[in-house]
Amino acid sequence: MTFPVVGMVGGGQLARMTHEAGIPLGIKFKxxxxxxxxxxxxxxxxxxxxxxxxxxxxxxxxRGCDVITFDHEHVPTEHLKALEADGIPVRPGPDALVHAQDKGVMRARLDALGVPCPRHRLVSDPADVEAFANEGAGFPVILKTVRGGYDGKGVWVVRSSKEAAEPFRAGVPVLAEEKVPFTRELAANVVRSPHGQAVAYPVVESIQVDGVCDTVIAPAPGLSADLAAHAQEMALRIAAELGVVGHLAVELFEVPGPDGTPQVLVNELAMRPHNSGHWTQDGAITSQFANHVRAVLDLPLGDPRPRAPWTVMANVLGGDFPDMYSAYLHCLARDPQLKIHMYGKDVKPGRKVGHVNTYGDDLADVRERAAHAAGYLRGTITE
Amino acid sequence: MTFPVVGMVGGGQLARMTHEAGIPLGIKFKxxxxxxxxxxxxxxxxxxxxxxxxxxxxxxxxRGCDVITFDHEHVPTEHLKALEADGIPVRPGPDALVHAQDKGVMRARLDALGVPCPRHRLVSDPADVEAFANEGAGFPVILKTVRGGYDGKGVWVVRSSKEAAEPFRAGVPVLAEEKVPFTRELAANVVRSPHGQAVAYPVVESIQVDGVCDTVIAPAPGLSADLAAHAQEMALRIAAELGVVGHLAVELFEVPGPDGTPQVLVNELAMRPHNSGHWTQDGAITSQFANHVRAVLDLPLGDPRPRAPWTVMANVLGGDFPDMYSAYLHCLARDPQLKIHMYGKDVKPGRKVGHVNTYGDDLADVRERAAHAAGYLRGTITE
Structure with a gap:
């Protein structure tokens, strides 16, 4: 059969889980x-x-791939343009992907689209940071390298311009952003295909610990239907305006609006399967990985609706013990409904080596089960 | 991490789907x-x-595998015993597997356990068949080679001893069975681990067309809770008595009992993931493939309960057109909830090349969607 070949650049867990999702679709994966x-x-x-x-x-x-897609955003834009010039479909394409690669480009484009973002400015030195703070943002200020950061890396929180020297040492462009007094973080995840079909997953709450995603709750508890719909529409609009193909994660800050009603600001964009969408593997009719594959091949997209009232994802981080196998046995025995996803990676303290999904009718129970399994695997819970 | 290695013998779709299920478990697959x-x-x-x-x-x-398991039942028993003698765990072990390899051994053992089966007898020539029919079974008689048959191959239905010459030509042992006037076929699927933990999936109805599984409905519609529990207990007892490790499919005939109450007779045993369990990929909390992996590694088993009121599996057989891709696009577009499982096999008429799963609250709708997709992919439905 003439089923197509998807080439994925990058060998991390996102590629691992995309391959897993592609097997039943019958697509070939390189x-x-x-x-x-x-x-x-x-x-x-x-x-x-x-x-x-x-x-x-x-x-x-x-050569031999029908489309190229990505496990990460680090492929140089000029290489992607060269592949496109060779006639290889690159999805998302370089003109879209640059918004996930370069935070300066992303902010400028979202401003032009009228999408609400934290106050921000490209800065060149600590004096610029001081000026940015004095013109309304105030300290602390968040400084981010415009390219290459992830999971808290390439990000600094500075309380004065005196603390702001380090980000400029590498000589790369730096973006200053106000430290938003958010009530919580959300993510609006959508998938878009080349001919413009798009689906929106339920908006989720994402809980970070030390700058790393710890827990995702689907759907976000207590989120009004209006704000959820607004966030989904905004994500769909960003995907369409930027020409995104594949999965787009729009990371959001929920903040109190002028009248106290919650609003959202865009924090980050990611154009690939995303940690805030891992819950879909066990909690949605079609996972983000399956829909990413379907989108980059321009196949009809699958239904993004949830299968359970609540699904919770908890990341499994490495702890002090390099061997998780006995903890893994314990977790499988404790909760026969637990859905575990191990990445085959060596355990290092703080490294994402897997995640667990739980689902059910009772949010407190679903959260407890996910948190217990993730904590037990890490070694922070021992009973 | 010291996660174990499962070695699977046989490269068919059951191994393909077992690998898929093993990826999130973090086990290594050879x-x-x-x-x-x-x-x-x-x-x-x-x-x-x-x-x-x-x-x-x-x-x-x-070498390098922690356990050996199987995609099919064709590995010679003496080879399995040799591997065991080498110290390699073989699961299911040869003493269990022989009951799925040799229908004569299976019938003798089930008789000894008092498990109800169709009337049967090992026969050596057409005169034996005549005698078997005359002593109560009547014609037509089913003749089966005791080893090597599957999907209607190695099976003959003869209406007289004159028609019974062919099965004996190969010189292999033949089992005669009465043609049971069953009302429908069911399957009781269970998974058992070496230390004796076991789980039972809901009993399903299996609809065969031309001797090949066409549709599976989970759970079997209209099955009484008593008969469902009886069938599950019987399958669990067979698994325990025979020392099965991994997935055991007990194929059943539902027949009217003496007082008209439905009863079940055992048709066949399979000791591996089975076509009657494919619905579990999308319809159960833990799939048969994941639980087979967990069982052969003696990991705690996962919850076998269903996730939806009804799940239907329909096999996709090859039709006259070697390329299914455009039909596949149509099916994905028609039903965004459709779960498709393609095996990457070349299309040949009548060959199993994939299956679809559908689930939901309304059995008629769930059946229609599965039947339409399977028929459209085969080319027997064109609108």
Missing amino acids: LLSDTPQDSAAQVVSDVVIGDYRDLDTLRSFA | LLSDTPQDSAAQVVSDVVIGDYRDLDTLRSFA
Whole structure:
């Protein structure tokens, strides 16, 4: 059968789970991975080991692929344009992806679209930071390298311009943003296909600990139907205006509006399957991974609706013990309904090595089960 | 991490879907496949191409595996005993598996356990068949080679001893069985682990067309709670008595009892993930494939309960058109809730190349959606 080949750049857990989702769809999956030990490389048949920063490697990898997509946003924009010029569909395309690669480009575009964002400005030195704070944002100020940050890396919170020297040392552009007094973080996740079909997942609450996603609750508890619909519409509009193909995660801050009614501001964009969508594997009719594959191939998209009243995802981070296997046995025995997703990665303290999903009718119970399993696997809960 | 390695013998769709289910569990999967084009070999990283009938090949494959399990029942019993003697756990073990390999052994054991079966007798020639019919079974008589049959192959329905010559031509043992006037076929599927934990899936109705499974309905409509519990208990008892490890499918005939109350007779046993359990991928909390992996590794088993009131599985058979891709696009577009499972196999008329699962509250709707998709993919429905 003439089923197509998806080439995915990057061998992390997102590629691992995309391959898993592609198996029942019958699509063929080809992986470009840094090493044979990478999370996805362990489970994919057709793996090329190579450096995604090398154009010749990318070109060689792309031969025989019907479309190229990504596990991460780090492929240089000019390489993606070169692949497109070669006639290889790149999805999301470089003109869309740049908004997830470069926070300065992203902010400028969202401003132009009238999408509410935190106050922000590109800054060149600590004096710029001081000026930004004095013109309304106030301290503390968040400083972010415009490219390459993730999970709290490349991000600084400075309480004065005296603390602001370090971000400028690397000589890369820095974006200053106000520290928004948010009540919580949300994510509006949508998937869009090349011919413009799009689906919106329920808006979720995302709870971060030390700058890393800890727990996701689907749907976001207590979110008004109006604000949920507004956030979904905003995410769909961003996807359409930016020409996104595939999964788009719009990370949001929920803040009190002028009259006390909650509003949302856009924090970050990610154009790939995203940690805030892992709950969909067990909690939605169609997972974000399956819909990402369907979108980049321009297949009809699957139903994004939830299968249970509540689904909770908790990330499993590495703890002090390199071997999680006995904790894993305990968790499977304690909760026969637990859905566990291990990434095959070596355990290092604080590293994401898996996640668990739980679902059910009672949010307190669903949260407790997810938190217990994640804590037990990490070693922070021992009973 | 010291997560274990499951070695699976056989590269068909059952191995493909077992690998898929093993990815989130974090287990490593190694495959022994006849060719690199086999369904599972297309999607598994660690594949050995070789002949499962060759003991040296099996021994070499088993090195580095923590357990060996199977996609089919065709590995010679003596080879399995040799692997066990080498210290490799083989699950299900040869002493259990022989009951799924040899219908004569299976019938004798079920008789000894008092499990109700169709009338049956090992026969050596057409005169034996005549005698079997005359002593109560009557014609037509079902003749089956005791080893090697599947999906209607190795099975004959004869209306007289004159028609009974062919099954004996190969010189292999033949089992005669009465043609049971069943009202429908059911399946009781259970999973058992080495230390004796076991779970029972809801009893399903299995609808065959031309000797091949066409549709499975979970749970079996109109089945009394008493008969469902009886069938589950019988399957659990067979699994325990035979020492089965992994998934056991007990195929059943539902027949009217002496007082008109439905009863069940055992038709066949299969000791591996089974077509009557494919619905569990999208319809149960834990799929048969995930629980098979968990069982052969002696991990705690997952919850087998259904996630929806009704789940229907329909097999996708090959039709006259070798390329299903445009039909596949149509089916995904028509039903965004459809769960499709393609096996990556070349289309040949009548060959199982995939299946679809549908689920929901309304059985008529769920059946229509599954039947439409399977029929459209095969080409028997064109609108």
